[in-house]
Amino acid sequence: MTSRTVQPVPVSRRTVLAGLAAAAAACAAGPAAAPSKALLSVPTVDGLSVQVVVDAATFGPFLPDLELPGLKVERTVRVASAGPAVMSKKSLIAEFGLCLWARSQKGDASRTVLVDFAYTPGAVANNLELLGLDPSEIDASMLSHGHLDHYGGFAGALGNPGDRQVPLIVGGEEVFCERLAMLGPSAGSGTLMGALDRDALRRAGFDVQIRAEPALLAEHAFTTGTIPLASAERAAIPTQMLPGTGCELAGLAPGKRGFPMLPDDGEHELAACYLVRGLGLVVIVSCGHRGVLNSVRRAQEVSGVSQIHAVMGGFHLVRPRTPEEAKETAALMAKLDPAWIVPMHCTGEDFTAEAERLMPGRVIRPYVGNRLTFAA
Ligand SMILES: [Fe+2]
Secondary structure, eight states: OOBOOOOOOOOOHHHHHHHHHHHHHHHHHOSOOOOSSOSSOOOEESEEEEEEEEOSOOOGGGSOOEEETTEEEEOSOEETTTEEGGGSSSOOOOOSOOEEEEEEEETTEEEEEEEOOOSOHHHHHHHHHHTTOOGGGOOEEEOOOSOHHHHTTGGGTSSSOTTOOEEEEESOGGGGSEEEEOOGGGTTTOEEEEOOOHHHHHHTTEEEEEOSSOOEETTTEEEOOSOOOOSSOOOOOSEEEETTSSSOGGGSOGGGSSOSOEEOOOTTOOOEEEEETTTEEEEEESSOTTOHHHHHHHHHHHHOOOOEEEEEEEOOOSTTSOHHHHHHHHHHHHHHOOSEEEEETTOOHHHHHHHHHHSTTOBOOOOTTOEEEEEO
8 A cells, every 4th residue: 555645535514414414314213114116126046155255353163063043154164175174284364354155046056156355366365275165156246345355355266267257246436446545543644545457357357347226146146236325324434535546437426526535435335135035135245334224224125025034244333433333233233133143344343242232142253264054
């Protein structure tokens, strides 16, 4: 990363007040009920396994496997050729990034979707190999948003793709915009995060498809499309966006074109979702910048299905969100009544501890290599 002297744009008081007013109104209403009319005809899969390729910790092998209603958790990692990975010469790599391998079955058909690419190509390639996951099996992929900890490792996902082009769904042109990270010691002035290079994506074997509307993913999954801010949650994103740097101005919303820099509202963020037969929705929220509740609400709206079986991924209930927001989100999540909650990546301990208190036995903490299988 390169230090930068450009000053970030302050969020206006008017924007903050408008956001608080909307949040207060939504909060008073509680979690919105799912509408009955679907926006998309979504498929129903017979089963789904989500394996953690990269996340922040590798503690899993010391925990027991679990057989739970509608959920099997496999902790013990196997290497395709060498038995248990816990004592092999090579180790699984954890880092602050997220990459998930989702394999679904529908009748005789299986599909594999890669959700996000973690932070570094080395971690993705290393862990795919150790876990015995073959990149040639990937049917489609989705990038949740344009942050380095989700796209940085894309070059390690497909190995040598040759002429192969795997569909990659992203939520908007702004995924390609340069961003300034407002984190750590440089939080006041920001540090350049870099921009996602679409030519490099093509060379790495990805066929980028920009889909702001809900879309099917490998015929088995669906994306949320743009996630409305419909619950008490606000968009909370520790980056600012540089319109026109890395991204094409013409592809951005008209209101975002005339500024050198903007607070990032995550409008392009997507969640990946499955409808599992007999169970309900499994919503994979990669980073939750638009709000995990908003993401779940959108999955319900798109599918017309209200039953939530599992919510998993990064919920971003850390700064710039507050511990109070994390606890409030846990309380509202409990009202949604998912069977399973699987906090990962950027969720944070405030939410996780509160969710464990409010929904004892229903919070699963996964680690790199763990495989979670959802089937009735
Ligand atoms: Fe993230």
